[in-house]
Amino acid sequence: MTPGPDDPDRTRSEARGPEPDQLGADGPPRRIARVVVEVEPFHLDRAFDYLVPDDVEVVAGQRVQVAFAGRSVRGLVVEVGDHSEVPPARLRPLKRLLGEHVWVRPDELGLLRWAADRYGAPLADVVRHALPARTVDVERRAADAGWFPPGTARRPRPDPPPPAADVDAAWAVYGESGTELRAAVAAGAGSFLWRPLPGEDVAARLAELAQLCLAGDRDVLVLVPDPASPVADAVVAAAGDLAVDLRGGPSPRVAYRRWLEARCGIARVVVGERGAVWTPLERLGLAVVLDEANPAYKERRSPRHHARDVVLERARRAGGVGLAVATVPSAVAWRLLRERRVAPVTPSRDAERDARPRVRVDTGEGEPRARLTRASWRSLREAVRAGSYGVLLASRRGEGRALVCGRCGERTACPVCASSLALHGASVSCDGCGWQAPRVPACPACGERRVVPLAAGAARLGAELRRAFDVPVAVLEGYGQPAPDPPAVLVMTRGSVLDRPPGPVGAVVLPDLDGSLRRPSLDAAEDTLRLAMTVAAWTVHGRVRTSPGLVVAQTREPDHPAIAALAGWDPGAFWRAEVQQRAALRFPPLAHALRLDFGADPTGDLEALRAALPAGDDLLGPVPVDGRWQLLLKVDDRAATLAALRPLREAWSTDDRDVRLDVDPVDAW
Structure with a gap:
């Protein structure tokens, strides 16, 4: 089958030859464990054969420690047989089992193999992401408590779901598509993309779905893009003792305990960030990825998977419901919609128009060039006078880097890749491709070499706003930062934008949509629109406000598909226009x-x-x-x-x- 561990680079053809009787002609056939060894090189992406000692019982899915190229490393047993194509003299025995329990069951191994194939990664890399480090003392304490090893504890029962009439009323705005989703969650299967109504209480709706799934004796997985997610808080609270919360990167010991609780079936709801996508559950019925287009779901290390894809595939294999939640779908999700591989769950267009925020697209035409237009200043002042928050979304942290001409406002662009340039003393450089020049190039429109920042970073904006307001001005540049009580002005970056507002929001100002749209990334347009719509919806959160606040979108490109979609609250129109533009470039979702x-x-x-x-x-x-x-x-x-x-x-x-x-x-x- 595969080379032996002492000769990992040996080809399969060189390893062929020995017949089964060579392994034990005078006694019982020797048992062979085929192990995916947790090593990094891509050319070692295969299983290696090891002898199973006579006094050891091992099955596929167990984790083991083996000798490999002179080192002691971990591995996952993917098959146990009675013959090998490796000469007996070259076979090494397993060193020891890492726990008596099965870490990966056959259906779970199939998912890991799928992820390796889907992302062109070694299976060993997927295994390292999927399995936690073992802590023996955690197993010992769990056994003393009566719920370890798997199969020891009784499956806990959930609380009754909320009254059906209340749930029906809450989901009525989604019509037949909402009914189909809830029926599938209760006792069916399918893949869905849910676009919540502006101002929807997403936390309450997902908590209802989780309780509905638990009532059908099926388990729930919920992924969120950030550890401070209020939606995750609501799901954990609704599940009570049945939930394990993996947000925030718990210590290895705590992470292993929670993983074991899910493996043993005493945890029936798992909530976490992208790493929680692999956590085992006994009977997965609902797998949710909130804000599926959020770039935080993209793993930066091999296998570089996207949690959305794993969630949908995992639910499909389990015969449950995969649910992606998005105001603006990603390019991948849009392609799945077009191919009818996911079913849309959307409110009626009339209901969406009635509930959408008030958006004003402001070009600043006829006004002196300034960071904020008159409409932006006015909306922030009116919000704090009314006792609520005024929110300003900065496109970057700190002071700001992208440059424009100091005379005409033309963007200073890289001559190689057209990305924005950043100033370093007298020289300039491109963050996109690395191009550098000893001095600022002349503006192609007017010849001026003087440049100014295209937009200030959050820190600079905060300093300027503090001089203009007599209420607290808080700069929030990361997850979990507390906001002062309203009235206040909040200067936020993408890292501080959660799935619900910190309180009543009377105004949202988006001062640098143009800079965000010009980022050198494949998803710049849809990501900018997604973030803008998320924050804009804060002005109508809860669907109970009779006088929603104002959203001011500052731009010099009012006809851009993303700006038009924000103003009309129509992400479908954005993708229809965007697909036409991408067709000539052959970019996703067309390729x-x-x-x-x-x-x-x-x-x-x-x-x-x-x-x-x-x-x-x-x-x-x-x-x-x-x-x-x-x-x-x-x-x-x-x-x-x-x-x-x-x-x-x-x-x-x-x-x-x-x-x-x-x-x-x-x-x-």
């Missing part, structure tokens, strides 16, 4: 994107790459980025391209070259 990241200049590899890739694949680059070199592939058949790349990647790995792959990257470069 798949893959990015190869090299530690050294890959120019010498381009000929081999072009020869290996399927016909029709586009290869762009290489582009230098932060000391590395990147290539972007635009492909129609992702699986075919990954298969074509595999021999090259194995050769690069064998040569110890630092090459990384990102399937469906968030950033273009």
